[in-house]
Amino acid sequence: MGMFDSLYIELDGREQEIQTKRFDCGLGTYRLGDWIAGSLPGVRVYFDRLWLDGTGKQVYSADAGCARKTTVFVVLAQGVFVDYHIHEGEMEAEAIESVLLELRERWNDSARLLGFLVETLRTQQQRIASLKHQLNRVQSIIASTRCLQAGETLGGRLGLLYEEDKKLAAGEDPLEVIAWVLSDEARSGWFSGGGGIQMDPLDEYRL
Template sequence: MFDSFHIELDGRDLEIQTKRFDCILETYRQGDWIAGATFGIAVYFDVLHLDADGRLVYSPDGVRVRTLTLFVVIAHGVFVTYQLCDGELTSEAIAQKLRQLREEWRNSSRLHSVLVESLQTKQEQIRLLQARLNRAAAVIDSARRLRSGDPLNGIFDRFREETQRLIKGDEPLDVVAWVLANDEAATGSFRDNAGSDPLAEYRL
């Protein structure tokens, strides 16, 4: 069993496996709280070998690889950042980098800013997920109404693309899949025109 960190390298997602924490097959990205992480500032490293396609190679013998040293910073249980260095660093260079990163992240102002930003990001992800689920539930309700012969001609039905898809005969499961995968469907078509209110920025 293991857990996985997801990092970005050359615009691609790269999954790094670890047995350092609770090993519950969990996946972690920046801003995630890590099950089994210790309190305080912790920095870990790993040496990565990648093939020509950017995939991890676990047995590099006889294979031409690109080697990188990865550093992962965890602050009070939260995966806050990572750094990649070219090549396999020496033990002294690794120890120096570990000390440097620990000192940098002991800066409470910097840490506070990153944790707040992570919280905001997670809250927005939760909001979008809840919106998707709500609209998926509405698709199911509309499909049931349509099956029972109830015309979908309410004032809001006319403006919801998912409802129009059902009326055209699209399969309900296809419409649910579209809603769950579509950012625009999740955020909805009705938005306040905050730009018309000069005090919008300050309203609670």
Template sequence: MGMFDSLLVEHNGRTLEVQTKRFENMLYSYRVGDWICGAPPGVVAYFDILRLDADGQRVYGPQATSVPAYTLLVVLAHGVFVDSEIRDGEMDPEAISQALMQRREAWQDSARLLGFLVEQLRLKQQRLRNYDRVLGAAQMAIKHVQDSRAGQRPERERRFFGSLHPEIKRLDDGEDPLTVIASILAPPESDRPFLNDPPQDPLADYRL
């Protein structure tokens, strides 16, 4: 197929990778909220027909006729991937045209688009803060190992840091440094609630 880009869309709890040659074809992957390199200006909508097996994997070729069909609808607004929807069945051309028009019109609402962009900016800033904290914890663990091996970390100070940071205590207990550092870097953000901001209450401004 050569070079392409991928749109990552959610369907029945799974993430599907939908390949496209419509943009810059640099093997980039985009999720909702991402700015797409090479996307056209304005609000545009696209579709694709997907054939998915029972495991949610795409099926191509002659075998595709034996698995269910789905219609993917995608919207980009000023280069930002703002929306996607997967509908059951292969929609006919008239229905696809109507659905694309409706979604374009919906995202031409400036208030809706601005609200979406602001929320995506907040989420991306939160992710960046999380990444900074994770990298900081990894750097602290590496420095702790280096100082300990060089005899530059007194026992009292080691106990103090271990009481504040479980990863440091694991290192002092003799756990392999690579295993500890990998555990700091590997878990997804959802498994590290202490790195995330407190959950936002969407009704906070309206509570007495």
């Protein structure tokens, strides 16, 4: 079968993979907002047929239990995966050409493209900040664990400020504490008082 890249879209609440050999074929995985290695400049629209069985899983031939046929259109602008559209059924060539033209015109609108790129950048910055915060907490857990192993106590005059230190001091397994820090539970809320330090959603706007 050889090498390929994978684009991921959402269909009926489930992530679906579309494999392609059009780009670098380096087993890259791409989602909306990602820049695709090996893509061309300008606005490019591609299509593929996506066949699904009765459970919503992808099949690769009509004889393999195909219960639903769709046509998927993928839009790249300056190499960035900016949009996709899913049409029910297998479309004729004329209908496909019409959708290709419509999507090209839609994404040749510089204001639309700029708005998408700015929002994508903002989202990625927030995600990076969240990941950095989690890594800092993991490093703190490692340092606190070493202190406990050396027979030292945690906390200063103000006591145990962070939930992860409270868990370690109570004898919880450090690996379990790290797993908790990386979980959605530890990240939910904003200075809720029920857990560790939370991300401030307005932090990037404060001077």
